[in-house]
Amino acid sequence: MKTMLPPILLILALSFSPVFADSMINGAGASFPAPLYQAWAYDYSKTSGIRVNYQSIGSGGGVRQIVSRTVDFGASDDPMDPALLKKDGLLQFPAVVGGIVPVVNIPGIKAGQLKLDADTICRIFLGDIKTWNDPGIRKLNGDLRLPPAGVTVVHRSDGSGTTAVFTNYLSETCPAWKTRVGAGKAVAWPTGIGGKGNEGVANYVRRTPNSIGYVEFAYAKQNRLLYAKLKNRAGNFVEPSFESFEEAASTGDFDAKKDFYLWLTNSQGKGSWPIAGATFILLAKNRKEAGIKTAKFFDWAFKYGDNKAKELIYVPLPRSLKEKVRAYWKANGIY
Amino acid sequence: MPIIQRKNAADFSFSLITAAASFTIVLMIGGILAVLVRESGPAIEKFGVIGFLTSTDWNPVTKSFGAATTIFGTLVTTAIALSIAVPTAVGIAIFVTEIAPNFLKGPIGIAIELLAAIPSIIYGMWGLFTLAPIMTKYVEPALQHSIGKVPVVGSLFQGTPMGIDLLTASVILSIMIIPFTASISRDSFNLTPSVVKESAYAIGATKWEVVKNVVLPYSKLGVFGGVALSLGRALGETMAVAFVLGNNHQITSSLLDAAATITVTLANEFTEADSDIYLSSLFYLALVLFVLSFVILAVAKFFLLRAGRRYSR
Numbered sequence: 012m013k014t015m016l017p018p019i020l021l022i023l024a025l026s027f028s029p030v031f032a033d034s035m036i037n038g039a040g041a042s043f044p045a046p047l048y049q050a051w052a053y054d055y056s057k058t059s060g061i062r063v064n065y066q067s068i069g070s071g072g073g074v075r076q077i078v079s080r081t082v083d084f085g086a087s088d089d090p091m092d093p094a095l096l097k098k099d100g101l102l103q104f105p106a107v108v109g110g111i112v113p114v115v116n117i118p119g120i121k122a123g124q125l126k127l128d129a130d131t132i133c134r135i136f137l138g139d140i141k142t143w144n145d146p147g148i149r150k151l152n153g154d155l156r157l158p159p160a161g162v163t164v165v166h167r168s169d170g171s172g173t174t175a176v177f178t179n180y181l182s183e184t185c186p187a188w189k190t191r192v193g194a195g196k197a198v199a200w201p202t203g204i205g206g207k208g209n210e211g212v213a214n215y216v217r218r219t220p221n222s223i224g225y226v227e228f229a230y231a232k233q234n235r236l237l238y239a240k241l242k243n244r245a246g247n248f249v250e251p252s253f254e255s256f257e258e259a260a261s262t263g264d265f266d267a268k269k270d271f272y273l274w275l276t277n278s279q280g281k282g283s284w285p286i287a288g289a290t291f292i293l294l295a296k297n298r299k300e301a302g303i304k305t306a307k308f309f310d311w312a313f314k315y316g317d318n319k320a321k322e323l324i325y326v327p328l329p330r331s332l333k334e335k336v337r338a339y340w341k342a343n344g345i346y
Numbered sequence: 347m348p349i350i351q352r353k354n355a356a357d358f359s360f361s362l363i364t365a366a367a368s369f370t371i372v373l374m375i376g377g378i379l380a381v382l383v384r385e386s387g388p389a390i391e392k393f394g395v396i397g398f399l400t401s402t403d404w405n406p407v408t409k410s411f412g413a414a415t416t417i418f419g420t421l422v423t424t425a426i427a428l429s430i431a432v433p434t435a436v437g438i439a440i441f442v443t444e445i446a447p448n449f450l451k452g453p454i455g456i457a458i459e460l461l462a463a464i465p466s467i468i469y470g471m472w473g474l475f476t477l478a479p480i481m482t483k484y485v486e487p488a489l490q491h492s493i494g495k496v497p498v499v500g501s502l503f504q505g506t507p508m509g510i511d512l513l514t515a516s517v518i519l520s521i522m523i524i525p526f527t528a529s530i531s532r533d534s535f536n537l538t539p540s541v542v543k544e545s546a547y548a549i550g551a552t553k554w555e556v557v558k559n560v561v562l563p564y565s566k567l568g569v570f571g572g573v574a575l576s577l578g579r580a581l582g583e584t585m586a587v588a589f590v591l592g593n594n595h596q597i598t599s600s601l602l603d604a605a606a607t608i609t610v611t612l613a614n615e616f617t618e619a620d621s622d623i624y625l626s627s628l629f630y631l632a633l634v635l636f637v638l639s640f641v642i643l644a645v646a647k648f649f650l651l652r653a654g655r656r657y658s659r
Contacts, residue, residue, distance in 0.1 A: 042617075069618045070618055070620070071620045071625075169593070169618070170620075172618075192407065193407035193408065196406070196620060198406065199404065199405040204508055204510050205510075205592045207614065
């Protein structure tokens with residue numbers, strides 16, 4: 012026992028060693044951007060010595076934590092309404108953009124061959140379109156040979172920002188969806204099976220012939236799932252890519268007066284991907300210190316973090332939007 | 347008779363410490379119950395008790411919640427799991443105690459205990475990547491082509507076999523609870539006095555007759571205890587089921603449909619519950635499970651006690 016004592020004391024001493032509050036930023040929230048925030052935090056601590064501790068506890072938790080002021084910043088995958096922000100005394104700005112991709116597994120069909128539009132996706136997820144050779148889908152696809160097989164719909168079984176963006180897109184483009192289902196992080200799905208997490212949906216789609224699901228772009232890419240082309244608001248069929256997400260982000264009318272409250276779904280622009288979404292950072296108005304520290308971190312990330320973001324398959328904010336965010340910080344006295 | 351008798355200082359403090367340790371359990375249960383009741387307050391107020399228990403709604407968008415679908419999923423998976431696991435486990439225990447040659451008893455016993463030591467997340471991953479495809483490809487189509495053709499019972503096996511359904515979840519659950527039931531049954535079988543068994547053999551009873559008429563009646567209580575324990579585990583199991591049940595809030599007549607249990611709903615939806623009433627409803631679900639497991643275990647205990655009294659007479 013005696014020989015054990017010194018190492019134990021050493022470990023205790025190390026774990027209680029003082030960490031100065033100034034050199035720490037605590038954040039919590041959305042799980043979708045967590046890998047990127049953590050990668051940024053690592054690089055940031057190397058150049059500035061300031062540690063950013065980000066816990067990926069889910070958007071709901073992130074909002075609750077910043078409302079109760081237990082963290083320096085919260086992170087959420089869906090924008091918070093300006094009225095609600097005012098009530099809780101919060102500031103909000105976008106940090107990075109992601110895209111959601113419909114992925115399919117239809118024997119004989121290759122990536123990007125299948126074309127869909129808002130109406131067909133909506134009717135597929137409502138359960139109204141039951142087979143792949145439905146006239147609605149055939150009309151979009153010319154002479155592509157679609158099997159008469161039944162469609163299996165795969166959706167998320169857990170609450171998630173991905174579902175929020177996807178259902179928001181359906182609600183915005185399809186009145187039937189809006190009245191029958193609605194938008195949210197978890198909804199009452201009319202049909203289909205639920206996969207847990209992006210990886211769960213990706214796994215079911217890959218395994219189940221004639222299925223369709225939706226995942227974050229990164230998962231579609233890493234799992235080499237077959238994506239479908241989508242018709243955007245301008246009427247063009249676009250492929251999911253950094254370029255089409257970026258175009259969606261830059262044509263989006265982010266307004267600092269409304270605390271950047273904006274869904275990037277179905278945005279204008281000739282080449283915009285229609286199902287994109289920004290993920291947001293929330294700050295407490297009455298805690299200037301924390302706000303300044305956080306703004307400094309994201310200012311650094313906006314300047315030097317774009318390559319890291321692309322490496323991890325996130326879409327950095329367009330330059331003009333970054334400037335808008337900086338102006339917003341300045342107007343609120345934290346930059 | 348006083349609970350703690352003062353004999354000497356050491357004895358007294360020893361009793362005090364053990365008593366304190368025991369009371370923490372009571373405190374803990376009381377604390378958990380208090381938190382659950384407090385947090386589910388808004389949902390209890392909004393949906394009532396009967397309304398919440400009977401509503402099949404679970405719609406975060408319209409903020410209308412009910413527990414009927416998840417209670418259904420919880421009870422069905424538990425019941426099927428038990429009906430698969432108990433006969434298997436009792437069979438294992440009989441083989442190990444009465445039939446297997448000595449050199450086999452050790453390895454099988456160790457295998458059972460190892461099965462009990464596997465963390466549930468591993469069962470979940472295994473279920474998703476290995477068992478679910480096997481169910482989709484072989485087991486479920488085979489069931490549809492055989493039992494599925496029988497009227498009435500056949501309706502249990504309707505629909506496209508996806509492998510993400512009540513049946514797969516129940517099979518995983520049953521694998522997880524077999525070790526509990528089996529090892530407790532084995533221990534209670536071992537308690538049968540060998541004099542009684544040998545007398546039975548002496549008057550010409552076969553192995554089957556000895557097991558049926560001597561060992562099983564003698565150790566009924568222990569087996570019951572094992573079943574009650576695994577019932578508790580099946581009711582509360584989360585991670586393994588979360589991967590293969592689909593979390594669809596629906597009451598379905600087919601075992602090949604996705605469903606949701608209370609614990610899976612909690613694990614899946616807690617982190618992203620964004621409205622107060624949503625969160626409160628999740629706490630309410632937890633409270634329902636708390637009461638449900640309490641009632642089921644109490645009923646099991648009651649039967650156990652009654653059987654015990656009859657047996658000791």
